[in-house]
Structure formats: structure tokens, C-alpha cells
Amino acid sequence: MEKQTVEIGITASKETDFSEWYIQTVQKAELADYAPVKGLIVLRPDGYAIWESLQETFNRRFAREGVRNGFLPVLIPESLLGREKEHFAGFNPEVFWVTHSGNSELGDRLALRPTSETLAYTMYSKWVQSWRDLPLKINFWNTALRSEIKATKPFLRTSEFLWQEGHTVHATKEEAERQVHAMLDIYRETVEQELAIPVISGAKSEREKFVGAEYTMAIESIMPDGKALQMGTSHFLAQNFSKPFDVKFADRDNVEHYAWQTSWGVSWRLIGAMIMTHGDDRGMSMPPRVAPVQAVIVPIYRNDKRQRDDVMSAASEVREALESEGVRVHVDDRDDATPGFKFNDWELKGVPLRIEIGPRDVESRSVVAVRRHDGRKESMGVKDLGPAVRGVLEEIQEAMLQKAREKAAGMTFDVSEYAGFKERCGTGFVRAVWCGDEKCEESIKEETGAEIRVIPLGEEKEQGSICIRCGGQGLSTPIFAKGY
């Protein structure tokens, strides 16, 4: 039975047509679709399941930091949003405004939240009175709205996006700064260990920091097309918001102090990063730890009731064995699709492990297991299959991170002269010495399109080297790249 090539899978190559490949993967894997309004997307159940899986992971880790979840409204009065001037100026160009209620014009325009600092801290100023109220640590799972006029991409650049924003209040500067770094560490660990995406963490430059923050820490990853993607940020707000918003407390000494604050967030960009990093020409490929379905069982049988029953009961047995080991498993019992169809379908969706069970396997008390990320196929005995599959999933997780690390390392360059610098921009992370002058940063951006993505931890000081742009005394060695 000869197969014809039918173009229902992905038709663009990741290698040669990255942008098209990405959009097709998102749509054909049924993760998301375009909404009727430009710049907005609709998350479909398979996409939302990934988000829920990320939420679970983060909630677990946030809880260990003493962070609890809350919920904030989407509308913010203009007067509040404008209270911290720099912050407002930074966000104003991309704010959506609600100007009417029915037919009547509102007195105070309402912003659809571009971020919630101003709203959260208005509330915090009521809730924080005493040193006993501190630290206050609340995280909000919600969406933020920022009007994107430039070309949008599902998950990477959309006018509304799912994210979490955490907001903490502390009695001391030291404690707040510790929090900033603790959250950055959680982001780094989660992205590397769960999403199998290697990151570089460090500080943003003055020019690229969050508007209103004293400084911004971030994790950055390099994508296969040579562009950098910001994966998460953690801001030290110092007292920049506590002062205008009156977040203050009476300390043990009965003296009133302004509090020290932090905010931090990751968005569904992580889903985009996961697709770009691990996907291939067959579609999505998910790291086992965040995959909503870790193993899919595909039963194989002829149109013969007895054979079907045998295979299906073997499949159920395997499913139970895996479930009892905590493996998230799904049996694809669709009668109207052929095994070949199902193989392609699950590969497109990125399920890490496929388990085939046919008459031959029932006979030999075994299954055929196929790994999504490298296509490796092996026969496994039904006996003790649960623990064995768990082991395989761990191996896959490790191998995916390893492969991504190698890829990223091959796209990270050290350069010491400007010609080479220009050449590398747009092809990966470019590490180069910088004098610290914003003018150099700006002209580099103008001349190459690259910006400082992050100044890695431990690289803040640079002695004896000269700035890649002006030849002046070097101050640090940032990572430059074009970004999303």
C-alpha cells in the first residue's frame, strides 16, 4: 500500500523558513489560532494544557518562597497609572484605553492593564501598616494588554498575553534584593530543568530595564533563528513605587518607613520558546516534565473484534501500570484513524513518548516505545514497564536539555573587534566588552540592530579590555543580540 505525500503536516522547513515553520506548528498542532482582532490569539485546549502545566510547576516553586496567589481587575484608572511618571511614560504608547461606559463618556479614562504595579500597590498601601504585615508576597495569574502595532507572532508578540506577575513588599532593601535574585533563580531553574531550555541570567542595561525599576534582572535564551528571547524578568523596584503609592509601615522602633518592593514575571512566551527550541519539521516536541501527555498509547489491530479486544485490554493494562507510576498517559482509541495517522498526529503535538501495542506485542508481552525527540525505537517488556518508562522519560528530558545546550553554545560568540561583531549580530549571542556608556549602546543598536540582552552575573566588572564600539575603557562584558 503506497503512501502519497499529503500536505496536512507541516510543509515549511525549520531550517530554511523558520517564521513560516513556527506559525504552522502553532496552528497545526492546535495550540492556538488567530483571533478576529489583529494581534490577538486564541489558546486552544492543547495549548492551554501546556500553560496549566507551567502554572502548576511555578505555583509549587512560588509556594516554597512563601508566595500566594491573588487576582486583580483588568481596569486601571488613568490617575493611578500616571502616579509614577517614568513608569507611565514608558507604557503609555501601548496602553489600550476604555473611554466609554455604554454611550456616556467616562470622566477618568480606564486603562486595560499593561502591568499591575500601580493597581497592586494602591491595595498594598492599605494592607501594609506594620512590620508584622511584612513580607507581603502575592502572585497574580492574569493577562496584560499592550497594543502591538508591529508584526505580531503567536506567543511571542501579541497585544494580550497570559502571564504571571508577582509583587512583593519587604522591610529592608537587602531582603527585597534577595527576593529579586531568588525569583530569578526559580525562573532559571524552571526553564532549564522543566522546559529544557538553557538560559543566561544577569542584569538588563539601564536602557533596557523595566521602566520604574532601579534595576532589572532577566533570563535570556537564544532561539534557533539567531534571535534572543527574554524568558523572564525580576525587578528591584527599591522605593520607587512605595513612595508615590504610600506603601509604608511602622517598624519595631515605631518609626514609619517606606517599604522595599520587587516585581517579577514570565509569560506564555515560554511556550513559544519551547516550540522554537525543541520543535522540528514534524512539529512540536515537548520536554516530558511539562508535557500534559507524557506517553500516548497507540493500539494496533485489524478489523477483527477478538484481536481488537486483546490489544485494547493490553493497552488498558499498560495505561494502568504507567498511571500508577505517575506517568501522564493517554490511550488513542480512535477507531476511525489508522496507526500511521495517529503516529503523525502525536508527533505533531509533541508527545515525548509513543507506545505502540499490536498483536505481535500482545503475543510477546512487550510494547514498542518510540521517543519523539530523536525517533529512537525500542522494544520494552510489559513487566515493570512503569518504572522503565519513567526512566526513559527522564533520559529524554536530560537529552533534550543537552541538545539545546550544545545548540546554544554553537550560537554564542566572543568578539573583540567591531567588524566581527557586526557580522555576528543576528546569528546568536555576541559577547563583547562595553564601556558602559549609553551612547555606545545606542549606536550599536542603530548600526547593527543588536541590543544588550543581559549583562551576565559575574561579568559586571571588566578590567584591561576596551569597548567594542568606542575603544574606551571596558566596564563589563554584556551579551548582545537582536531580539524578538
Place this chain on the structure above:
RNA sequence: GGGGACGUAGGUUAGCUUGGUAGACUGCCAGCCUCGGGCGCUGGAGAUCGUGGGUUCAAGUCCCACCGUCCCCA
């Protein structure tokens, strides 16, 4: 900010130059077939040709306006 392209069925599109019955593939529905890599056969439904106006006996096709989308470059 500048430049380029495109809107025809759920999706991908042919037809437009030279005006005259909107066609294909895929998907969908029904039935048959069978299933270890998108299998085959038969039948069926599905299109205000982006919107509005104009020219014409006749407009998917020509003209004008509008709306929308995508791509590239600062």
C-alpha cells in the same frame, strides 16, 4: 516612518492578461474497505469571489474608493 504583495469553500489555491456555466486538492459528512507511518473506493454538503460604488447586454475578471491581512527595510 518607508517600500512591496495579497484578499475566491474550514484550509491551500486555479481562473483575471483577452469580461460570457466559479474548478481543483485538502478538510468535513454518509457508506464500504482495514489498520505496524497520513491506505483505498463510492456518494454528498460546502462560495453574498473582502466591502461599497462605477463601466457593460453581461464583472471573480476592467475602473474608483474603502476595509483588512501578510512580508521586507530604518
